[in-house]
Amino acid sequence: MSDDAPKYSFETLQIHAGAQPDPTTGARQTPIYQNTGYVFRDADHAAALFNLQEVGFIYSRLTNPTVSVLQERVATLEGGVGATACSSGHAAQILALLPLMGPGDNIVVSTRLYGGTVTQFSQTIKRFGWEAKFVDFDDRGAVSRACTKKTKAIFCEAIANPGGHVTDLPAIAKIAERKGVPLIVDNTTATPYLCRPFEHGAHIVVHSTTKYLSGNGTSMGGIVVDSGTFDWSASDKFPSLSQPEPAYHGLKFHETFGPLAYTLHGHAIGLRDLGPCQSPQNAFQTLLGIETLSLRMERHCENALKIATWLENDERIESVSYAGLKSSPVFRRARKLCPKGASGLFTFKVKGGYEACRKLVEEVNIFSHVANLGDTRSLIIHSASTTHRQLSPEQQEAAGAGPDVVRVSIGLENADDLIADLDQGLTAALT
Amino acid sequence: MESYRAPMTYSDELLKSVLKRTRTVACVGVSLKEIRPSYFVARYLTLKGFDVYGVNPAYAGQQAFGHPIVASLADLPADVNIDMVDIFRRADQAGAVVDEALEVLGDRGLSTIWMQIGVEDHDAAARAEAQGVTTIMDRCPKIEYQRLFGELRWGGFATGIISSKL
Numbered sequence: 001m002s003d004d005a006p007k008y009s010f011e012t013l014q015i016h017a018g019a020q021p022d023p024t025t026g027a028r029q030t031p032i033y034q035n036t037g038y039v040f041r042d043a044d045h046a047a048a049l050f051n052l053q054e055v056g057f058i059y060s061r062l063t064n065p066t067v068s069v070l071q072e073r074v075a076t077l078e079g080g081v082g083a084t085a086c087s088s089g090h091a092a093q094i095l096a097l098l099p100l101m102g103p104g105d106n107i108v109v110s111t112r113l114y115g116g117t118v119t120q121f122s123q124t125i126k127r128f129g130w131e132a133k134f135v136d137f138d139d140r141g142a143v144s145r146a147c148t149k150k151t152k153a154i155f156c157e158a159i160a161n162p163g164g165h166v167t168d169l170p171a172i173a174k175i176a177e178r179k180g181v182p183l184i185v186d187n188t189t190a191t192p193y194l195c196r197p198f199e200h201g202a203h204i205v206v207h208s209t210t211k212y213l214s215g216n217g218t219s220m221g222g223i224v225v226d227s228g229t230f231d232w233s234a235s236d237k238f239p240s241l242s243q244p245e246p247a248y249h250g251l252k253f254h255e256t257f258g259p260l261a262y263t264l265h266g267h268a269i270g271l272r273d274l275g276p277c278q279s280p281q282n283a284f285q286t287l288l289g290i291e292t293l294s295l296r297m298e299r300h301c302e303n304a305l306k307i308a309t310w311l312e313n314d315e316r317i318e319s320v321s322y323a324g325l326k327s328s329p330v331f332r333r334a335r336k337l338c339p340k341g342a343s344g345l346f347t348f349k350v351k352g353g354y355e356a357c358r359k360l361v362e363e364v365n366i367f368s369h370v371a372n373l374g375d376t377r378s379l380i381i382h383s384a385s386t387t388h389r390q391l392s393p394e395q396q397e398a399a400g401a402g403p404d405v406v407r408v409s410i411g412l413e414n415a416d417d418l419i420a421d422l423d424q425g426l427t428a429a430l431t
Numbered sequence: 432m433e434s435y436r437a438p439m440t441y442s443d444e445l446l447k448s449v450l451k452r453t454r455t456v457a458c459v460g461v462s463l464k465e466i467r468p469s470y471f472v473a474r475y476l477t478l479k480g481f482d483v484y485g486v487n488p489a490y491a492g493q494q495a496f497g498h499p500i501v502a503s504l505a506d507l508p509a510d511v512n513i514d515m516v517d518i519f520r521r522a523d524q525a526g527a528v529v530d531e532a533l534e535v536l537g538d539r540g541l542s543t544i545w546m547q548i549g550v551e552d553h554d555a556a557a558r559a560e561a562q563g564v565t566t567i568m569d570r571c572p573k574i575e576y577q578r579l580f581g582e583l584r585w586g587g588f589a590t591g592i593i594s595s596k597l
Binding site: 008012013016017018020021023026044045048051052053054055056057063065067068070071072075076080081082083084085244249250251252255256257258260263264267 | 465466467468471474475478548549571574577582583584585586587588589590591592593594595596597
């Protein structure tokens with residue numbers, strides 16, 4: 001939003017964006033404001049805050065000083081105008097859709113999604129009267145044809161979990177522009193260090209901050225970031241933003257707040273009425289993680305490439321799906337959209353199928369059998385029997401989580417130690 | 432906003448100096464409906480210590496923000512210096528407001544003309560600048576005040592401000 005501010009690099013912003021010394025105490029690290037309420041200066045001040053005429057603190061479900069730092073930090077790293085932090089990545093997805101959707105509306109979504117997202121979109125959102133249409137996002141014609149008058153957003157992951165498939169964001173963004181709907185990109189696996197979806201035409205980014213952003217497997221969290229570039233008033237598709245909003249005494253969010261409308265809607269209606277707020281303690285932990293994001297992502301990518309290369313050349317392995325490998329069908333796309341690396345997440349198929357996969361996750365000693373990713377520790381899981389268990393066999397294959405597939409999230413340990421662990425695990429699993 | 436436009440380029444230094452030097456503001460097209468953007472801005476500026484005069488024939492004579500609302504800039508009390516005119520009008524009506532402001536307030540301290548988000552008239556801006564009046568277009572003084580003086584940060588917005596100072 002600033003025209004003349006110095007253009008700081010990512011490494012500087014990941015430490016400083018949003019966080020000035022505490023004005024009361026001079027504390028240099030962001031304090032944890034572990035409180036629920038805030039004293040109003042007077043009745044006028046309270047009224048102005050409740051009317052959204054002034055920005056300030058009312059109640060920690062809506063805004064909290066520690067959480068605000070996290071919001072500005074991630075918004076800045078993504079190149080957006082503002083952000084709404086929340087309790088988890090799953091909450092972020094619902095919060096991202098709430099300003100856009102009404103009963104009878106639909107979203108067009110990629111088949112290559114985290115299994116929990118597939119279930120949330122194919123089952124649970126139906127209770128709101130919302131529908132998701134699942135399409136192969138490498139088939140642009142199919143994405144375009146799936147959009148109807150009732151389509152309110154297009155949704156995909158930048159680097160898809162678990163298969164590591166990279167979505168052709170510029171191509172999908174063009175379809176979104178033509179259809180007059182925003183492109184929402186889940187950037188959890190890539191992080192803004194590897195991929196900046198707004199630079200490729202996306203309008204909204206969501207994250208599970210639980211993963212690489214917090215980085216140590218300590219803190220649940222999610223965030224919705226707005227680019228501020230979508231014109232909500234260009235059509236009558238988004239009445240909650242362009243028309244008087246009855247949940248806020250007839251306020252027209254877009255007309256009143258311009259490019260900040262979507263984010264303010266997320267706080268004033270999304271967090272207020274759905275309630276999935278981020279805890280100050282978790283925001284603090286996540287901020288600590290983000291301070292070292294660039295360093296960690298470099299090592300995650302370096303380790304992952306080394307291990308994926310080793311696996312690809314091992315005769316016990318059927319195939320490896322990692323966009324950082326030259327053999328990947330999306331290698332060139334990944335080089336363009338994620339030039340610094342393809343993350344630490346990938347899958348591989350073990351000769352020996354379902355049983356060998358299940359055995360491998362039990363035989364490794366350093367890799368932990370955990371349903372998470374983006375931890376400092378290396379993690380391993382058999383997606384078909386866990387994270388993608390609710391899916392049909394066809395959905396599992398489409399998501400890259402078939403029965404013979406193992407997913408790994410490569411941590412920051414020594415790569416040779418990790419290779420040795422997989423080596424002994426495979427030997428044990430196949431004998 | 433009919434379509435998204437690239438914002439004009441104004442330095443933080445310029446915007447800060449405009450907001451710091453301004454004490455009195457005439458809000459042209461202000462509404463007294465509490466959910467209208469113009470009411471938001473006028474009330475906010477009042478809360479921040481600016482002396483705000485409302486200009487709108489529809490509300491002429493009614494009391495708001497500490498003064499009676501007037502029908503036009505020419506009706507503002509003659510003994511008051513107006514530092515800034517903030518325009519809440521469609522772009523095609525902004526030029527006439529600028530010309531009236533230059534005519535009746537030019538020798539009464541007018542130093543800034545501000546056009547709200549979505550309002551641009553480059554010819555009118557050139558006429559004002561030629562008389563030494565700073566012109567800001569397609570921006571909101573409330574948003575810029577909040578961004579530059581720390582408040583917007585509390586709402587989780589990217590302020591672009593990086594500082595290790597208290």
